[in-house]
Amino acid sequence: MTTSALANGLSSLKGSTVQLECPVTVTDSGNLHWNFRFGSQDMIYSINSRINPHLPADILERINITGNHTIGEYHLSIRELQESDNGIYECYITGTASVYRHQLTVIVDPSSVNIDNVLEDEKLQGTEGKDLIITCRAVGGQPQPDLKLLISGIIVAIGKQSLHFTLLKISRSYDRKTITCYAGNEEISHYQIVDSAKLYLNLKPLWPIFLQKSVSTEETVPLNVSCISHGSRPAANFTWFIGQTNMDVTINSTETKTLNLSTETFSVTSTLSYSVDRTYNRQMVTCKASNINV
Template identity: 30%
Template sequence: MHTYTCRMYNGFQTWYEHVFTQFQENHNLVWSSSVVTSESRNSLLHWIRRLVTTQGVVTRAFVLLFFPIQPVDGIFVFLECVSSVGVDAVLGRSVTLPCDIEPTTREDRVYMVLWFRDNAGKPLYSFDVRGRPFTKALYWSDNNAFGPRAYFVTGSNPAGLTLESVQLDDQGIYRCRVDFKNSPTRNFQINLTVIVPPHQLLIFQNSGRDVSTPVVGPLTEGSDLVLTCEVRGGNPIPTVSWFVNDKLVDGILETSVQPVIVVNRLEVSRVTREHLNTTYKCQASNTKLTLPTEKTVRLELFLKPLSVRLLEKPKVLMADTEYNITCEAVGSRPQAKISWHRGKELLRRGKFKESGNETVVMSTVTFSPKPDDDGHVLKCKAENPMVSGSGLEDSLSLNVVCNADRRRQEKRNLSL
């Protein structure tokens, strides 16, 4: 896409200016104008159309034409059409301002390239190859402008003026003038925009505390999650987005201009265990020239146990005989705390051993029941102390028999 600015002027005053855009795909023209006088408007449109049909101005990129046209109000005026291109630069990085120095014929060659800012008559950079090869070109850069930060590159197509360590005050309109040995002078207009990336991105959780680590929480099941992403700075104003497990989601946006602060608040009602380890990424961007500024946090949860069960439930236990009873608790985060009870009292007899992983814990008690344990209940309780009311239990009724009782029972069974 090329943009051209055409103006009618008499050397001192612009009578009329007209901007149009050419889309290379179909060569359509998009007109945007501001009328000074109806006479100058009609004259300008007439001569632009004439240039389009006879000179091919919109089929050639980077062209400057001075055309004498019919007098307006008795004054002889000129029509000037200049190609214009927009270039974005990121503050502190480098940028190249394009300038086509290729001659239209093989017999021609570049003599000099001059760079100007806005409407200044004095150049701020020059590339001089008059009477010398490119390898011995004379370079000059105004120390009050770019100084050593700028250098002209001729090996690229198109050529361009590369500017390092771009500053805010570099933003503006520049003009590249190319003088040839034979061909008319060619001009290009470059509108340089300096983009300032956002300088700070913060994430706050429910309490308003800054999430300085990659983990938010832990929260308990059923509670609400509120994440607030606050982005400061940036020109143009950055777009701030939330991604949940790398999927774009909607948040609640708030923007202030002075100073630039963009806030995007994400609300998740009643989190469940399915939200465990979900990633929430806040991303801020105002240009495709650099990677977005972003921060990702992972949700940590306190989870209550899902189930507790005794893996062995013998119907009869022999007194003074050693047994291993194992209790399994599943689903707690962190691991459930398991305790053993005889009725309402904490079981202190026997040996206890625990094993497990992140979500399952196994507790085994090794004990020898006593005759007075008969009729009591052995309980395994599992709970997450970080979650109130999370306790679950499973139990075994103790049917304890002595050896004599066992022999009598065996004889009774044989007689039946």
């Protein structure tokens, strides 16, 4: 007996309807059989348009023989597909040498898909300049679900059941970008299960800027100078140094912090007030902005 296998088989979603077509028609001298094989199971589903009455009730109520019977065309239709319908379906005409096979795969969606380490406010925390590993996992599904990870709508990684993607030394350009993970089946372009989060980074303060181009004062008047830094999260802290030995004079400074609601970052202004004498003339004053989480 010769067996002719259909190219890629068929895949269809659980709960849907599929029609398995037999490529041959039957004449008056033969009968067309549909058989089901899975593991040790071997069941006759139908002979021509007659469905085997001894099939389990769950199968009987879900199958039908379609096609133009007047020309000997008999196709097998299965509705409300179940996982138990996975297997090989064979059609053949008695008295001939060929058997035509369909490998049916019933696709079961995963129960959920999740991005690891997402906070209650749907934010995924990271730190500017450090590696960030993004992990996406699907729960359940048959066969193993395909995963797609997107950042701002662009696919950055694909996998099955679970995947890991590393953003190396993540830059602030990723801050507040949307991460989306889809789970489904690539073969039938079906992706209905989704989880998303927002990348939310601890951000370094931008380079501090003096608010004055130069500073001059009298010996009897305290030095008064201000620095500003933008773009930090959490808010930056300032350190002040003065003189050739970089003496720390931060204790003599005060800070004002302002939250920018559109970027959710802080601008910090620090003002140093320090009494100096002529020995400080032409000495350097340095302000440094930093935050402890970056």
